[in-house]
Amino acid sequence: AQKVTQAQTEISVVEKEDVTLDCVYETRDTTYYLFWYKQPPSGELVFLIRRNSFDEQNEISGRYSWNFQKSTSSFNFTITASQVVDSAVYFCALRGDSSYKLIFGSGTRLLVRP
């Protein structure tokens, strides 16, 4: 079975604070792919990043960074110096090589206050 857990339902921070969104996954596939999507109030899911299971190198893109650790089955997402425009629901998702579909977590709602 495949599963994605985002234990943080909602996080509230003040602008310019750093914030980390947690994601823990389960899969029996040896090859799998991990994703983060952002869903702003407008509702459209926006792709942020994709990671292969065989590439544990962490990635930084501007204020965003991702920490992939196979040993703990985690793929955490950090926003540095958060901004009000970062307010959205963030979803972590998994696709195992045995399936075509994405398995999503329940999402973390991030509220960045001015």
Place this chain on the structure above:
Amino acid sequence: DTGVSQDPRHKITKRGQNVTFRCDPISEHNRLYWYRQTLGQGPEFLTYFQNEAQLEKSRLLSDRFSAERPKGSFSTLEIQRTEQGDSAMYLCASRPGLAPNLDTQYFGPGTRLTVL
């Protein structure tokens, strides 16, 4: 390069009526997905097409639901005899290919269905 488009964006219907949604994927994306998202939850997979072939269906897709992609381009999702539990956001996504570097699914804006 236009994104995935969905029509209509909102649909209100009475219980028992049939509804049909349309999805136009990004051009040349031969893989298309339907998901359903209820309030406070992540999207749940419904079905997957490779070109015109429907290759995977979720158990969530009861016999009241049917999806088609007749020419391998746009897709339709029909719900017959709608029930209040069908109220949700219906999302369509497409991706260009099967190779790992073509794996990312790009989502449309969704169709929000309300069944009264």
